[in-house]
Amino acid sequence: MTMPAIKPRNLFTSKKVREGINSILLTGLGLVVLAIFLMPLVYGIVTSLKTDNQITSLGAPWWPATARTFTHDGRNYEIYRVVECDADGVPISWGTDPDNLTTPDCAHGGEVYDWALVVKQREYAEFIDPENPEGGLIRWQGRWRTLERDWAFDAQWGNFTKAWETINFPLLLGNTLLYAVLTTIGVVGAGSFAAYGFARFPLPYKKVLFMIVLATIILPGAVTLIPTYAVFNRLGWVGTWLPLIVPAFFSNGYNIFLLRQFFMSIPRELEEAATIDGAGPLRTFFSVILPQAVPALTAAGMFHFFFAWNNFFEPLIYLAGNPDKFPITVGLTAFNNLYSQQTNLIQAASLISAVLPLLLFFFAQRIFLQGIVFTGVDK
Numbered sequence: 411m412t413m414p415a416i417k418p419r420n421l422f423t424s425k426k427v428r429e430g431i432n433s434i435l436l437t438g439l440g441l442v443v444l445a446i447f448l449m450p451l452v453y454g455i456v457t458s459l460k461t462d463n464q465i466t467s468l469g470a471p472w473w474p475a476t477a478r479t480f481t482h483d484g485r486n487y488e489i490y491r492v493v494e495c496d497a498d499g500v501p502i503s504w505g506t507d508p509d510n511l512t513t514p515d516c517a518h519g520g521e522v523y524d525w526a527l528v529v530k531q532r533e534y535a536e537f538i539d540p541e542n543p544e545g546g547l548i549r550w551q552g553r554w555r556t557l558e559r560d561w562a563f564d565a566q567w568g569n570f571t572k573a574w575e576t577i578n579f580p581l582l583l584g585n586t587l588l589y590a591v592l593t594t595i596g597v598v599g600a601g602s603f604a605a606y607g608f609a610r611f612p613l614p615y616k617k618v619l620f621m622i623v624l625a626t627i628i629l630p631g632a633v634t635l636i637p638t639y640a641v642f643n644r645l646g647w648v649g650t651w652l653p654l655i656v657p658a659f660f661s662n663g664y665n666i667f668l669l670r671q672f673f674m675s676i677p678r679e680l681e682e683a684a685t686i687d688g689a690g691p692l693r694t695f696f697s698v699i700l701p702q703a704v705p706a707l708t709a710a711g712m713f714h715f716f717f718a719w720n721n722f723f724e725p726l727i728y729l730a731g732n733p734d735k736f737p738i739t740v741g742l743t744a745f746n747n748l749y750s751q752q753t754n755l756i757q758a759a760s761l762i763s764a765v766l767p768l769l770l771f772f773f774a775q776r777i778f779l780q781g782i783v784f785t786g787v788d789k
Contacts, residue, residue: 458757459565465753469558476564480526480540487526489560492537492550524560525550566754573759577745586737587766589654589725590718596659597714598707604661605669606695610681620670626663639727651735653728654721658714665710672706673699708774719767738763 457465459474467477478489525537528547535554536547573579607613608620642653676699684694700707722739729735733744742759749755 454757454761458569458754458761459567460754461564461566462752462754464561467559471561474563474565475561478524478560478562480538480543482526482528482538482543487528487538489524489526489540490537490554490557491560492523492525492557493521527554530554569754569758570762573745573755573762576748576755577741577759579759579762581734582736582738582741583763583766585735586719586739586763589651589737590715592655593658593718594711594715596655597661597665598711599661600659601661601665601669601710602700602703602707603695604666605673606699608666608670609673611691623663623666627667635727642728648728649730649732650728654724665714668710669703669706672703676702712771712774715770716767 456473461474461476463477464470464475470477479486480489481487523539525539525548527535528538529536531554533553534549534551536549538547539545604623608616608623613619638653639648642648645652647653647656680698680702681694684698689697719737720739721737722743725737725740726743729737729740733741736744742763745759746756
């Protein structure tokens, strides 16, 4: 009896191997995308901890550092990394006696010394050894501009204190927080009522009205800017918070659409059970619909909170000439104009303004990302 031939198993085409490779590739791609998104944040943090001298110095390291110096006879001298051999392995003569220079052995790369530069000449330089300053000057035959300065890690946490004290951060943060919280309450509250009406009630021309609401999302803000400003100016609201806060209590098309789509996914059986128990539309809305819609409400609230926190154009227009009412975005613009040459202070001020939104996101992300669990309902 002839046994059938057994085909060798190809490990590289097996299902588990393919799944493992796909998992590694997806993980690597995710890490690359995450690194790209985090690069601006890392740059801002690192820059905010640098000194002005480091930012303007050529050859300075990317991490926060200060050029090391050595004090001798009441003067500060910069410390350089002095080498015995150049990049091509050619000996560089140096010594204490210009007429009797030493030629080092570059077979093993030569030594590297941290010396303080005292005399700068075109073809030679003179240094002091910080560990032996009594030894006098050491002449190094070479071009000192080719040497690297010695840098030591030194995070300038005082940049945050200076930025905080330069502008009235408590006032700016308080104004921004008040504006963001009030408008978020208005947008989410009004949007919930409007979305519930579009999702559940048989309104006349409901589809037409909903299309008009969606059309407001497409309409550019620049189109309505001048008419809106004219209306608010006629009402005497320019220069106050009213043009920024009152429109939020009429919500917007994006949040209405988002909440309507979520409300439509909630089973009607829950509302029917509440109606049987004697609950009216408002009681059903507050006791049944809103508790089920916490993730959607959180998403809409966070979207608008971040928008209000970063809103610049409208506060700049309506609050011009009233610095005591400026939010953080307008206040930072004035700060940038004063310190346009000091990138470290600008980055420090920007990070201070971003702390509260970051904390809000980290604390609310669990609610923002959690799924919807329906219990006791069988469609």
